[in-house]
Amino acid sequence: MERLRHHFTRPLTLLASRLSQLAYPPRCAGCNGLLPEQTPWCPQCWSELALTTAKPCCPTCAAPLGPYQTLNSLHQCNQCKKHSPKIKSICRLGTYNGVLSQIVRSLKYNKNTYSGNLLADWLADKVADQPWLDEIDGFCPIPMHWTRRWLRRIDHTKIIADRLSNHTHLPVIQALRRPKPTPQQVGLSHTARMKNIKNAFKINPRWPIEGATLCLVDDVMTTGATLFEAARTLKTAGAAKIYAAILAKADNWDVYT
Ligand SMILES: [Zn+2]
Ligand SMILES: [Zn+2]
Known part of the structure; x- marks a missing residue:
């Protein structure tokens, strides 16, 4: 019976897929x-x-x-x-402009997980080459406030972290929460961003991170304010060392100013 149903439904599925490809x-x-x-x-x-993925960057600050x-x-x-x-x-896939920025935006705002997963797989290859991979206990995605996650209907940093986890067999450790709905960082200087993001993260007590070495995961790093605040929060809670993996780094040098 199951085979018979498959016999009829498979051509219909293929036809639906062809029609959808013609329409879209x-x-x-x-x-x-x-x-x-x-x-x-x-x-x-x-x-x-x-x-863009072959362009040289600083292995410490990703500039x-x-x-x-x-x-x-x-x-x-x-x-x-x-x-x-x-x-x-900080391990980064490429520079945040042109095609890479378009694809990252298509993941974030159009829920294009197909392309997003492929970028994350590419990033996983880079992370696998890092001398520090053996040190880390897991991947910690930068969380969004729940309202933003609800509006976007996607948790893109968790998607990237899941992919890194699949490739490296290290766990995803959701040690950070974001209870404060901080305003968007776009257009702000590094100092204003640091002020904006200060104390935005809290520790999720479900995950013991005392003495852990974690790799933060984010889509885009502009000046580093978000990653640095997340690292500060984790270290204050007892994490030993923090690394980071990102899809794209903005094409600027002002990581510290
Ligand atoms: Zn540097
Ligand atoms: Zn194209």
């Missing part, structure tokens, strides 16, 4: 152009993504590295040397 032909999440075949992004967007900038023996750029980095190392 697949479009590239990077440029919104029509896709020639079943692929997440068009060839031009693929090559732009490959370029882009200029052609004449050198790192010291602690893998720190000139900015990191002047300040004391609040996060041991």
Whole structure:
């Protein structure tokens, strides 16, 4: 009986999928152009993504590295040397502009989990190459306030963290809560962002993090204010060391100012 039902329903499912493709032909999440075949992004967007992921950046603060900038023996750029980095190392997939920014936005605002998962898989490959992977106890996604999560109907940082967890077999540790609905950080300076985000996070007591080494997970890092405040909250609660993995870093140097 089950086989008989499958015999009839499978052609119907295929027909529905073909009709849906005719009505809504697949479009590239990077440029919104029509896709020639079943692929997440068009060839031009693929090559732009490959370029941005290959761009050099500081392994400590994730800021882009200029052609004449050198790192010291602690893998720190000139900015990191002047300040004391609040996060041991930040692994980023690429720079937040062009195609990568479009795809990240399509995950966040259009619930494009297909493309988002592929980016997260790509990030997982980078995280797997980090010398600190063996140190971490799990991935801690940056939480949203529940109202924002409810409005967007997606928890995109949890989606990225789940993917990193699948690849590395390390757990997702939701140690942070965000009980305070902070205003959007867009357009604010680093100092204003730090003030805006101060005390926004609380610890979820369900997760013991005393002495733990955690990797924070976020989609975009602009000046680092959100990640630094999350790291401060976790360390105050007893976490030993904090690393971070992000999809994109804004193309700016002002991580500390
Ligand atoms: Zn495209
Ligand atoms: Zn740096």
